[in-house]
Amino acid sequence: MKNVIHVKPQQMINAFLVFFVVHTTQIGVGIHGFQRIIYQESKQDAWFSVLVIGIVSHVIVIVMIKTLEMYDSHDLYGINREVFGTWIGNFINVIYFFYCSVAFFSVLINYIEVIQTWIFPLLSTWFISATLLLLVIYTFLGGLRVIVGVSFFSFMLAFWLIFVLVFPLQYSDPQSLFPILESKFIDILKGAKAMTFTIIGFEILYIIFPFVKDKKNIRKPVHYGLLVTTLMYLAVILVSLTYFSGEQLSKTIWATLSLFSIVQFPFLERFEFLAVCFWMLIILPNLCLYVWAAHRGLTGMINISAKKFIWLFSCIVLLLTFFIKSRIQINSINNIFGQVAFYIVFIYPLFLYVLALVKKKLTS
């Protein structure tokens, strides 16, 4: 069993911290504008799509944990090698490595775009990505404990943002939800599939599992994490559906930020300026955990030190951001990535579970 990961006790994290890891990896840039994408598919029943994908994610997580428990201290990369053999396993691992890297990249460019659109139209892309990458490097070099710490504080310090939704709630009209379930069931499913880009992130469980101290208790925090995410998305979509008219919603790229912009305090207006900047704290765990997952994959295949890896990775990402110029490019990256991610996050775990089960039966 050469794929077993040996983790020193001081690098391990408590099971309940996985709640924060799962939740903060799921919430990221997707929440800025997922309303439009689902609305295109399932109209005023978009909230039903969110519910469906939420339930599906719970099922997938059950399967993921079952697979992980079959192999005691393996991550996904190790399991792939066990199930498929070194060559094919490593090939899949390379795909997964690229998946994590692209996830990192798309979070980064989406956030850069939001900053440029809402606050600093002329702030250069390379500057924003360089500063964000420096933060990621600084966190990453602290190891998993620091990364999880960032995601913990990200949740604790940003959770209050959900209550800001109370402001648009007073202008919302519940009538626009009716008639309920007018859309075809297939459209609702399509809407759910369109949610992929927004809801993914819980697949980090595959990688972080060997680092959890009390693996038996992992189910509860993971499911609570998913539940909180789903409820949050549900709240956002319900407020958006009732606040915007259908036509508005299908034309608003960042509906959540538009919701924020009507918030007013006696000392503060245009709340979204603050929110967009504050979002840095929310995407930071996203970036860190994806790059960490990518690094885990790479170290299994080639011998590279964490320091070398993160600098190299950051340089490549920085170079790639130069090629991103327009909204259309970013949108197409999101779409393609969403498509691929759907198969990697929602289909592949089922496939892997069945194969692992078969292999276990055959060998025993």
Next chain:
Amino acid sequence: MSNKFFKNMFKKKESKQQAQSDSSSLKNKSINNHSHDKKLISPDKAKFISLIEKESNNPSDLKTKFITEDYTLFYIENLVDSRVLNKHILPVVLKNPNSSPSELKFQLQIPEANMTENLELAILELFSGAALIHKNGYPTVLLAKINTRESRSLSAPENESQVIGSQVGFNESLSTNESLVRRYIRTPDLYIKKLTVGKISNTTVSILYLKSIASEEMVQTLQQRITDLKIDALLDSSFLAEMIDDNSLSPFPQMLLTERPDRFCDGLLNGKLGILVDGSSMAVICPHSFIEFFQSREDQNLRWPIASFLRLLRFSAVFLSIFLTPLYVAALTFHYEVIPQSLLVPLSESRALVPFPPIIEALLLELIIELLREAGARLPTKVGQTIGIVGGIVIGTAAVQAGITSNILIIIVALSALASFTTPSYMMGNVIRAIRFPIIILAGFWGFYGIMLGFCFLLIHLIKQSSLGTPYTAPFYPPRWVDWRDSIIRLPLPLTNLRPTSSRAKKRKKYEEEPIDPEKS
């Protein structure tokens, strides 16, 4: 160059952490090393005198006194208590001219007298205030420890004043400080470990802890770090604290420096370790987490709702102090939109005459405030007050009238300066004031985005730090939910029976509850 420096830093750190259990054996080794090449005391009188003069470089304050034909006395003039010397030593020696030094030892009526054959030790003791008594023909020397300890009398702590609570502070004498602690904690459980630090200064350092409570491992680590120090002189405990910090490069202090014995004892009772340094009026408490720097000892002395209110006030003061000026700069430079219209009018009115961009204006005022503070700290008290008036009235009012700054910014800068002074640790207050400057610059260049960059960097930095191996962000991360209550607010005393987890105390409960008598209930 700098790379090398960093590498060395890390090496130092590694060596600090490795093999804590070796410390005792290491210590033995160093003692053995001494005994191998130790110089012995010559029994011959004339030879011994010349030996002492040679080894001590014959300073002008070294006094050599021939008491009788055989007995010779050496001492450093101002280090020994001449009253004791004349009253309790000289008459005794004169009375018993024929007794050997070891016999003499029992006749001397002084608290501490030792025999030694080791010349080096004798010289060392000579310079820390012992009188050496040598008798012709004996290879040993009697060390009569009669040093004077002139120190200032106990006074109220000046930097950590507090309205309610004891008004006594540590002074520069180690023995006084130890006795102060002993007066608060009267138990044989209070353990004092003595170490000597500094090749030239030979400063005594004491580690204090409660044996049944403090974590054994942490004591080992601390001792190891202190014995590993390679320094020539140790003049103050703050120097020691920085040298044995987990990360000496961080601006944040990772150990608490306090001049209050009650705060020091509070730490010991919570299972922390204390360090006292001879000649320093500041004691060190470690491990100390970030949030604890903002908790005052006085919180324990006030009623809990009031104490909690003050504590929350202090926490928000920290945020205000760091982020208020940057927010002003960012909002006025880039984000006019976030300011409500009713507020925008007075703001722009007050800024209408100011010729500078907000960042220059803010940096200017912040620098003036810092200058005032620094001048106030350096000058004698009487002059300091004058400076305060000059600074406050003249510079403040005149700057606005001259049109250099806006009224509102003066309010903001004064508020954030005031807020930073609420931090009950001077070291931490300084850090809070200092980290404001980079964030103002970030805000002036990149608005809210810059502030967020600074905030995230600070957050990550704090998560990365540790204090004596325990997380600096304790008890928030890693979360110890139970400790949260008493960290954020001050719980009513009957509800807090727990010591903080971060001190890794052996006994988590402060007192064991008495088993309830079933017959009574």
